[in-house]
Amino acid sequence: MDRLPENLKQPTIDLLLAVADDKLMLGHRNSDWTGLGPILEEDIAFSSLAQDEIAHAQAIYELLSPLVNKTADELAYGRSADQYRCAKIVELPDNFDWAIAIARQFFCDHFDRLRLGRLARSSYKPLRDLAYRLAAEEQVHVDHVDAWIVRLGRGNDESKRRVQTAMDGLAPLAPMLFEKVDAEDELVDAHLYPRADDDMFHAWRDVLQHVAHEGGLSIELSPPDEDAHGGRRGHHSEYLKSLLDEMCEVYRLEPGAAW
């Protein structure tokens, strides 16, 4: 289909905001590392990946733009915190602990690759075409972060301890990436957000555990609590507000200014 049925419009908007908001916040958090990366090469690579995340978010906001009658900039910078649909894991600061930044990226990139893989089969053509391209780029991110997890795990006692601690700290939080937006089941039934071939949570957990195992590390993950209300329904941590205050500082001075 090229046009959205009226009853699926709002759920589609919520779902795409979830995808784009995750990427925008992650890109913003990662861009804080520019100039502070552990080695020069990684500093440049990580900054480049952060730009990718922001470019992905922008492309999705542009797809959304005609549906909500707002520009991509208005969507990215012009909402109040409760109108964002990102998961909590992308909101948290990493306190410049490289192990936390990598662990966060590990959980999020693998989730995003699976999510984009589903969207790349969407019945809604504009979304399918975009997701197909983004999924290919997301694979690059996954390869990058996997290499780091294995490298840190096999590094020395300190690197192993720190990356294991970081993963243990984020593991209880990470499954909330799977929280559904309102009326998500209707999108699944309409193949707008097609079902994964295998259960997506198990696929995600398996691949994370496989990579962790390769680095001599372990991950314990429980399925998301269906009743918990989180970022996908507008319930955010206090960190999102301070992130937005800073990210949107310039935009808020003069919304709609031409650049």
Place this chain on the structure above:
Amino acid sequence: MSKIREHPPDADGEMTSPKEGDLEAFAVFTQLQRGDPHTYAGCVDAADAKMALQFAREHYGQDQPCVNIWVVPKRAIAATEYDKDLIWRYTDQTYRLARGYAKGVREKWEKIRAKNDLDDYEKEDLKEMF
């Protein structure tokens, strides 16, 4: 600068790293199109070849369309020395260069092509007549 960066916390305890260093230098070769030769693009320091490919992809693969990348540990490359190893000879050996042939060869080729064109023309001409 981001506010969060004004007070980056100190890492707890001493960071440990081996004396000989964690990283190794890799030479990067990029290929712009399939079938083209890989050309030397520069260097990256990385812990292993896999990581070197990751870095090379972001450093050298993003500036222009690029279809393939090689990384080679620099220690695997044997090289001549500028001051010690003589490559270009001191005596006049310009006869080794094909330069002198260029003009004569081109003239010969042009003659052959012109004759071929004429033959083709005559063939077509005959076909039309009979």
